[in-house]
Amino acid sequence: MPATKPRIATTSLAGCFGCHMSLLDIDERILQLAELVDFDKSPIDDYKQFTQHCAVGLIEGGCCNEENVAVLRDFRTHCDVLVSIGDCATMGGIPALRNMVTIEECMQEAYVSGPSVYNPSGKVPDNPEVPLLLDKVYPAHEVVKIDYHLPGCPPPADTLFAALVALLSDEPIKLPYQLIKYD
Amino acid sequence: MTKPSEAVARQACQDVNLDPTRLLDVLHIVQKECRCVDDSAIDAIAAEMGIPRVRVDGAVTFYTFFTKEPVGQITIRLSSDIIDRLQGAQEVADALTDELGIDFGQITADGLFSLHWTSCIGMSDQAPAALVGDTMVTHLTAETARLMVRSLREHKHPPKLVQELGDGKNAHPLVHTMVKNNIRQPGSIIFGPINRGEAIRKALGMTPVEVIRAMKTSRLRGRGGAGFPAGLKWEFTRAATGDRKYIICNADEGEPGTFKDRVLLTELPDRIFAGMTIAGYAIGAQEGIVYLRGEYAYLKPYLEEVLAQRRVEGWLGQDIAGKQGYHFDIRIQLGAGAYICGEETSLISSLEGTRGDPKNRPPFPAQHGYLGYPTVVNNCETLCCVTKILENGAATFSEFGTEQSSGTKLLSISGDCTAPGIYEVEFGVSLQKVLEMAGATQVQAVQVGGPSGQLIGPDQFDRVLCFDDLATGGSIMIFDQSRKILDIVHAFMEFFVEESCGYCTPCRVGNVLLKEGLQRVLDGRGEPADLEQFEQVGAMMKACSRCGLGQTSWRPVVTSLQSFRDQYESRVADDPDGFRRSFDLKKAVATAEKITGRKSVHA
Structure with a gap:
């Protein structure tokens, strides 16, 4: 075992946490992973901020608001290698469906005129707690440089595990057809 | 006064005997009379012809010249091609928008004019040019554009814009255009001496197989760009089984910077039609179709006249040139403004009366072409070569050019040179030589073969034009040092x-x-x-x-x-932080800032 284990960080931006669930699906292999790495900023250990520089950052989800951008840039600054995991990070995914309509229409429908909306003020919320939406949803690589992409919705646990082990052990990745077949 | 579109549409369907393959003709009529093909016309056509509505709708929205919204009584379509732009199309555009008080894509309040950009209209040697109705207007300037609009306001009749007639057959009463041929260097094959009828007489004196053998001996390759051996194409089509076979002339030259077919159609239509007649004999076809690009509609009456004359003289129709049992005739189908229709399978889709979508290959048109029958699609220039091969013999033809590329090639030269126009050169000529012929100096780059060809710089000007090196359908665009690549x-x-x-x-x-x-x-x-x-x-x-x-x-x-x-x-750099330089957070949150009335905390 190396003296200092490489650190990895993970985040879910405009995603559904499904990719993180998939990561947890590696089941008992998480012990094996824990031997290989230490987790830094991640929903898995609930670290809110980076404590050190990391070897790998896993990005779930694209960027739909300004906070996503800030977090993603923070990851770029703190990680040697960034991996986009899942279809939202790699392509925008389901959130990017809103790219078909203007942001004005989106907000109007969501906060004012939608059939299930109760909003007597007729105003769009301007609470600073709510991050400002971007004009459209961007896949991660359109905001920062991304080193690797793992598609899938979500990428299966075996795929994530194989990719991580290959990355951390500096071995060429072996992804048999079954692990990258999505239909 | 415009008639209700539904009635026009129904009548137009009757005019083509409810033949769905003639959908483009129907749409042309409706567009012309109603200035659009609106939903009620689409409904009427679908019902009258008994075809799905979506097929009609799909076609209307596919072609540039058909619109669901009304266009002006006079449409002004300014060519947006790069050569036109570099020669001042933008100034012309500004003058037009100013004079008309509308933007591109709009129609004047009185409904008289509408203004449109359109892809290359085949006038790069006399740019900037515009298509006004069916009338070509060349060498536009801001000043002449304004004058054009003013005179159109008075007489409302685009053909009246033609004051000075072009050279050659451009002055023919049925063509009547200001377009010039600009044939700068005629060669001995395409523009060689004309011996009317000899090619057909010789071909009909041979067996079809012998005609095909002559094509193969000549090593003639398709002139549209891809360079497929013409004899082989004919042989495949002849060998394919089918009750009927077709020969189609591809006169849909849309590759920006190409205008040689326009000149061939103007000056040598007899050669093209004779080439088709010979091809028909060789492959066993009785019908030929010329797919003429919509932009060249001004040539159609003249071409119809040439066909009629050939029928009178016995070069088309029954028992051609006295050859018992060989019947062959040609019709012209007008396109409607779609570059893709120059691709042979798209062209066939369009001829069948649908959107000009390409088809999967294989099966190739030689086996499964127009309406499913074995079909040859040849370029205008290829067909011109066919007649010359029969007149002078295959061996004489193949003495010109190189081993892999026999004969001559027509070049359409445009851009920064003193003599833009048509040059017939032998295959194997160097690009440097061509540039000298055209009077091009200070050349920074040349686009060989149109946008789908290649952009090359001076270090490669010693390369030669032929299928093995610089393949081209004929478009040569020259850009001097002042242009931005x-x-x-x-x-x-x-x-x-x-x-x-x-x-x-x-x-x-x-x-x-x-x-x-x-x-x-x-x-x-x-x-x-x-x-x-x-x-x-x-x-x-x-x-x-x-x-x-x-x-x-x-x-x-x-x-x-x-x-x-x-x-x-010199224009790219890495961001030191690994952020994408193309992502602009300020711009991305600007709308949300406006809606919420709050500033971003991150931008």
């Missing part, structure tokens, strides 16, 4: 985004990715990774696109990247 490439990509039919993803998306990437580089927000991506996207499009459009449309970007790498590299 990346702007030219960007204009080409805009063209391909516009003209991609959208059927297959590699082409529909690939062209957009390249155009957007190029825009990032032009904006100074590009990264070295963008340049790598250009090459990857190009390779993907080449391998995966359904037809020749997407298989080649990446080439302006990738070939200019090879020839002019420094111009790209």
Whole structure:
């Protein structure tokens, strides 16, 4: 075992946490992973901020608001290698469906005129707690440089595990057809 | 006064005997009379012809010359081709918008004029040019554009704009155009002496197999660009089984910078029709169709007249030239403004009366072409060569040119040179020689073969024009030192985004990715990774696109990247933090800031 284990960080931006669930699906292999790495900023250990520089950052989800951008840039600054995991990070995914309509229409429908909306003020919320939406949803690589992409919705646990082990052990990745077949 | 579109549509359907393959003719009539093909016309056509509504709707929305919204009584379509732009199309555009008080895509309040951009209209040697109704107006300036609008306001009749007639048959009463041929260098094959009727007489004195053998001996290759051996194509079609066979002349030259077919159709239509008649004899076809690009509609009455004359003289119709049992006739189908229809399978789709979508190959048209019958599609110039091969013999023809590329080639030369126009050169001539002939100096770059060809710099001007080296359908665009390479490439990509039919993803998306990437580089927000991506996207499009459009449309970007790498590299840089330089957070949150009335905390 190396003296200092490489650190990895993970985040879910405009995603559904499904990719993180998939990561947890590696089941008992998480012990094996824990031997290989230490987790830094991640929903898995609930670290809110980076404590050190990391070897790998896993990005779930694209960027739909300004906070996503800030977090993603923070990851770029703190990680040697960034991996986009899942279809939202790699392509925008389901959130990017809103790219078909203007942001004005989106907000109007969501906060004012939608059939299930109760909003007597007729105003769009301007609470600073709510991050400002971007004009459209961007896949991660359109905001920062991304080193690797793992598609899938979500990428299966075996795929994530194989990719991580290959990355951390500096071995060429072996992804048999079954692990990258999505239909 | 316009008639209700429904009645016009029904009558138009009757005029073509409810033949769905003539849908384009119906749409032309409705568009002309009603200035649009609106929903009620579409309903009427679908009902009258008994075809799905979506097929009619699909066709209307596919072709540039058909619109669901009304256009002006007089449509002014200004060519947006790069050559037109470099020669002042923008100033002409500004003058037109100012004089008419409307923007492009709009119609004047009185309904008299509408203004449109359109892809290359085949007048690059007399740019900037516009199509006003069916009338070609060339050598426009801001001043003449204003005068044009003023006189149109008075007489409302575009043909009256023609004051000075062009040379040769352009002055023929049925053509009556200001277009010039600009034949700068006639060669001995295409523009060689005309011996009317001899080619057909000789062909009919041979067996069809012998005619095909002569084509193979001549080593004639298709002149449209791809260079497929013509004899082989004929042989495959002859061998294919089918109750009927067709020979189609591809007169849909849409490759920007190409205008040789326009000159051939003007000056040598007899040669083209004779070539078709011979091809029909060789493959066993009784019907020929000329697919004439919509932009060249002004040539149609004249071409119809030439066909009628040939019928009178016995070169078309029953028992041609006295040959018992050989019947052959030709009709002209007018296109409606779609670059993709120059691709043979798209052309066939269009002839069948549908959107001009390309078809999967195989089966090739030789086996399964127009309406499913074995079909040959040949370029105008190829057909002209056919007659010469029969007149002078295959061996004489193949003495010209190189081993792999026999004969001569017509070049359409445009751009920064003193003598733009048509040059008939032997295959194997160097690009340097061609540039000298055209009077081009201070040349920075040459686009050989149109946007889907390649952009090359002076270090490669010693390369030669032939299928093994610089293959070309004939378009040679010359750019001098004052031009900006990346702007030219960007204009080409805009063209391909516009003209991609959208059927297959590699082409529909690939062209957009390249155009957007190029825009990032032009904006100074590009990264070295963008340049790598250009090459990857190009390779993907080449391998995966359904037809020749997407298989080649990446080439302006990738070939200019090879020839002019420094111009790209000087504009790209890596961001030290690994952030994408093209992402602008301030811009991305601007609308949300406005809606919520609050400033971003991160931007």
